[in-house]
Amino acid sequence: METGLDNLCVNTIRMLSVDCVERAKSGHPGMPMGAATMAYVLWTRFLRHNPLNPKWPDRDRFVLSAGHGSMLLYSLLHLTGYDLPLEELKNFRQWGSKTPGHPESGHTPGVETTTGPLGQGFANGVGMAVAEQFLASHFNRAGHEIVNHYTYGIVSDGDLMEGVSHEAASLAGHLKLGKLIYLYDDNHITIDGSTDLAFTEDRAGRFRSYGWHVQQVDDGNNIEAIENAIKEAQQEKDRPSFIAIRTHIGFGSPNKQDTSSVHGEPLGTEEIKLTKENLGWPLEPDCFIPDEALKHFRQAVEMGEEREKEWRDQVRSYEKAYPEMAKEWDQWINNELPDGWDSNMTVFPSDPKGMATRVASGMVLNAIASNLPNLMGGSADLAPSNKTLIKGEEAFQDGHYNGRNFYFGVREHGMGSILNGMALHGGVIPYGGTFLVFSDYMRPAIRLAAMMGLKVIYIFTHDSIGLGEDGPTHQPIEQLAALRAIPNLTVIRPCDANETAEAWRFALEDRKGPVALALTRQGVPTLDRDKFASARGLHRGAYILNEAHNGTPDLMLIASGSEIQIAIDASQEIKEKGIAVRVVSMPSWQVFDRQPEEYRNQVLPHEIKVRVAIEAGSTQGWHRYVGEKSHVVGIDHFGASAPSKTLYEKFGITVDRVVEEALRLLKEK
Numbered sequence: 001m002e003t004g005l006d007n008l009c010v011n012t013i014r015m016l017s018v019d020c021v022e023r024a025k026s027g028h029p030g031m032p033m034g035a036a037t038m039a040y041v042l043w044t045r046f047l048r049h050n051p052l053n054p055k056w057p058d059r060d061r062f063v064l065s066a067g068h069g070s071m072l073l074y075s076l077l078h079l080t081g082y083d084l085p086l087e088e089l090k091n092f093r094q095w096g097s098k099t100p101g102h103p104e105s106g107h108t109p110g111v112e113t114t115t116g117p118l119g120q121g122f123a124n125g126v127g128m129a130v131a132e133q134f135l136a137s138h139f140n141r142a143g144h145e146i147v148n149h150y151t152y153g154i155v156s157d158g159d160l161m162e163g164v165s166h167e168a169a170s171l172a173g174h175l176k177l178g179k180l181i182y183l184y185d186d187n188h189i190t191i192d193g194s195t196d197l198a199f200t201e202d203r204a205g206r207f208r209s210y211g212w213h214v215q216q217v218d219d220g221n222n223i224e225a226i227e228n229a230i231k232e233a234q235q236e237k238d239r240p241s242f243i244a245i246r247t248h249i250g251f252g253s254p255n256k257q258d259t260s261s262v263h264g265e266p267l268g269t270e271e272i273k274l275t276k277e278n279l280g281w282p283l284e285p286d287c288f289i290p291d292e293a294l295k296h297f298r299q300a301v302e303m304g305e306e307r308e309k310e311w312r313d314q315v316r317s318y319e320k321a322y323p324e325m326a327k328e329w330d331q332w333i334n335n336e337l338p339d340g341w342d343s344n345m346t347v348f349p350s351d352p353k354g355m356a357t358r359v360a361s362g363m364v365l366n367a368i369a370s371n372l373p374n375l376m377g378g379s380a381d382l383a384p385s386n387k388t389l390i391k392g393e394e395a396f397q398d399g400h401y402n403g404r405n406f407y408f409g410v411r412e413h414g415m416g417s418i419l420n421g422m423a424l425h426g427g428v429i430p431y432g433g434t435f436l437v438f439s440d441y442m443r444p445a446i447r448l449a450a451m452m453g454l455k456v457i458y459i460f461t462h463d464s465i466g467l468g469e470d471g472p473t474h475q476p477i478e479q480l481a482a483l484r485a486i487p488n489l490t491v492i493r494p495c496d497a498n499e500t501a502e503a504w505r506f507a508l509e510d511r512k513g514p515v516a517l518a519l520t521r522q523g524v525p526t527l528d529r530d531k532f533a534s535a536r537g538l539h540r541g542a543y544i545l546n547e548a549h550n551g552t553p554d555l556m557l558i559a560s561g562s563e564i565q566i567a568i569d570a571s572q573e574i575k576e577k578g579i580a581v582r583v584v585s586m587p588s589w590q591v592f593d594r595q596p597e598e599y600r601n602q603v604l605p606h607e608i609k610v611r612v613a614i615e616a617g618s619t620q621g622w623h624r625y626v627g628e629k630s631h632v633v634g635i636d637h638f639g640a641s642a643p644s645k646t647l648y649e650k651f652g653i654t655v656d657r658v659v660e661e662a663l664r665l666l667k668e669k
């Protein structure tokens with residue numbers, strides 16, 4: 001039943017959002033005005049959260065996928081008692097404030113994920129629900145349900161239009177993620193105008209066909225109807241829920257409601273006055289919060305404390321009943337690796353024939369998986385190629401939510417965003433694989449993983465023209481450069497099996513953000529580490545693999561991945577001419593860049609000016625390490641369909657070419 005107090009609270013959300021957007025002279029007031037009622041119902045009657053401890057592990061997750069409506073979330077966080085003072089809301093979108101233009105996780109207490117790029121939050125929520133199911137299945141015992149929460153989201157037309165939401169929705173339906181509940185802010189408006197311009201499909205029908213439980217609420221201000229729909233969604237255990245709620249963007253604004261002009265710009269002084277009059281709101285002061293409304297919202301604090309306390313009591317009794325499991329729970333949720341996690345780490349004997357680094361990666365994954373039972377993931381339908389399968393483990397499927405092998409289907413973008421959701425939820429270490437060339441399909445999600453500093457591992461195989469006959473569509477050229485351009489993403493391209501093992505070790509131990517492994521399809525020799533430096537050097541990004549033993553180096557060859565062998569062979573030929581040459585293995589630019597200057601100078605001394613870098617991909621960026629007068633042997637055009645060996649020869653990624661360039665540079669010096 002709606003009361004005067006309810007109405008007051010809903011209008012408080014609306015007008016707080018409107019006034020803060022006005023102060024900032026930028027932002028989106030329309031969405032919060034239209035979605036205020038559903039947000040109010042969800043946050044005051046359903047959401048199980050503790051504003052004083054936003055990190056309580058068993059809290060319900062809330063995703064505002066339509067991140068442009070950030071003021072809605074900031075209003076809710078402030079009103080329900082999170083550490084987000086009103087002053088912060090008044091500083092909306094300003095330098096140094098806790099209220100950036102779009103919600104940023106890690107920046108504002110209570111913001112579960114960074115949203116703004118439409119569709120991402122939708123798919124993140126699916127990942128969160130996956131993690132919840134996995135953890136519940138792993139830890140819960142009869143009478144001890146220490147993992148039991150919902151994932152809610154508010155999603156918009158834009159979210160539903162974006163392809164990534166199709167991918168994630170399809171998978172969520174297939175997996176029967178019954179504790180995922182999305183409220184669709186069905187307001188018929190986007191920036192360009194009416195959704196009739198470009199979005200006329202039967203949305204409810206679409207979600208039904210994905211296998212979701214679908215409800216419709218015709219009046220977005222009908223508190224009781226929204227409440228009933230959420231209750232019913234909670235009862236539905238076997239299907240994710242989609243509640244389409246017909247709302248009106250800019251609700252309450254006499255001249256702007258139901259128009260796209262409430263998008264991306266403040267209402268303006270005159271229209272705010274009219275809106276306040278229309279909603280029976282005092283004109284002054286701005287950012288007004290009535291005491292009764294605040295008191296009502298702030299009940300969340302006491303309730304949250306109580307609920308968390310109940311949960312903590314439950315955990316205590318769980319600890320008594322299952323001490324070992326409880327210890328594991330602590331480790332997982334605190335993102336700690338168990339002692340000796342790498343005791344089974346593979347050490348590969350030297351072998352001139354060697355193996356593909358993707359094969360080594362699969363072996364390493366399987367060796368470490370038994371000590372890391374929360375390492376879970378899979379591939380976007382390329383598991384046999386990406387070597388992502390953990391042998392002997394179940395698939396994560398309906399009824400088998402303890403499975404660690406995840407089948408993402410041919411959905412790279414969805415996979416990227418779902419991995420982010422899993423990492424954001426916490427408790428699991430997610431990984432996902434595809435061909436390196438298709439990292440482009442998941443780039444928006446990778447970018448956000450890097451921005452949020454999420455611990456996600458990407459297994460990108462078939463990392464060069466070395467994949468051969470599949471041709472230019474499948475041969476990555478610019479992908480390494482493109483990935484290296486993403487701040488806070490660590491790209492590692494190991495040169496052999498043992499560097500691959502170290503790359504995995506790095507990926508698991510590094511806490512800073514996502515790690516992308518670029519791995520070969522083709523075999524590469526496993527280096528004799530008695531002859532060459534230890535693969536542990538990988539942890540410094542670049543290291544002297546083979547030093548010139550015939551004096552101070554006259555030149556350096558620097559390479560990554562499969563091209564290390566070319567560098568080694570070329571160095572032999574050059575040495576035979578009496579020239580002192582150093583070979584540097586450089587699996588990761590970013591890791592190297594993080595090293596102290598002294599180390600970087602030691603590996604790449606300024607004095608050694610003659611340098612040749614070799615990598616079967618775009619040369620972009622390599623000049624930073626070789627200098628302008630040196631040379632990069634790479635590929636700045638698309639590949640071709642032919643056997644790998646032919647391609648290397650035709651494109652000049654050869655020992656002869658490297659020797660030739662090195663000698664030319666030495667002569668020119």
Ligand SMILES: Cc1ncc(C[n+]2csc(CCOP(=O)(O)OP(=O)(O)O)c2C)c(N)n1
Pocket residue numbers: 028030031066068069116117118119156157158159162185187189190191249263
């Ligand atoms: C991937 C992406 N493309 C474009 C935008 C720019 N943008 C912000 S809001 C918006 C329209 C949103 O319409 P809708 O999702 O219906 O939100 P509402 O109109 O209800 O506020 C667009 C295109 C974006 N944020 N993300």
